[in-house]
Amino acid sequence: MAEEKIKGPASYFPSIEKTYGRPIAEWKALVRGRLPAKHMELVAMLKTEHGMGHGHANAVVAHTLAEEGA
Template identity: 70%
Template sequence: MTEKVQGPASYFPAMEKKYGRPIGEWQEAVRARRAEQPGAKHMELVAWLKTEHGMGHGHANALVAHTLAQG
């Protein structure tokens, strides 16, 4: 039996459908932004996704949290 995905990753299928890009691409965008601005904090990255890419707060927050947790 397959376990139900929980936490930030539970948003990913809806995000891929809504924003038209695979999660891996979004994660690379977050990593690239953080490389451009090494001191960028979690909420600064969330705000960037919201303003520059039109993401909703919950989706942006989940993406940033999951990406930063991966290192």
């Protein structure tokens, strides 16, 4: 049986971990530490404070907020 391809924001996770050298759990913890905040405020924080690209930041925030039920 073929392995199912990861879709959505999580598809970015291997690249994020490789590019920025931190596990996804740490990035999610940073996002959760800033809640409550708006999606784009969280994206901006990852971009400005941690140098993350927009697509990667958006993926981390979207996935984290979905887990939080926000």
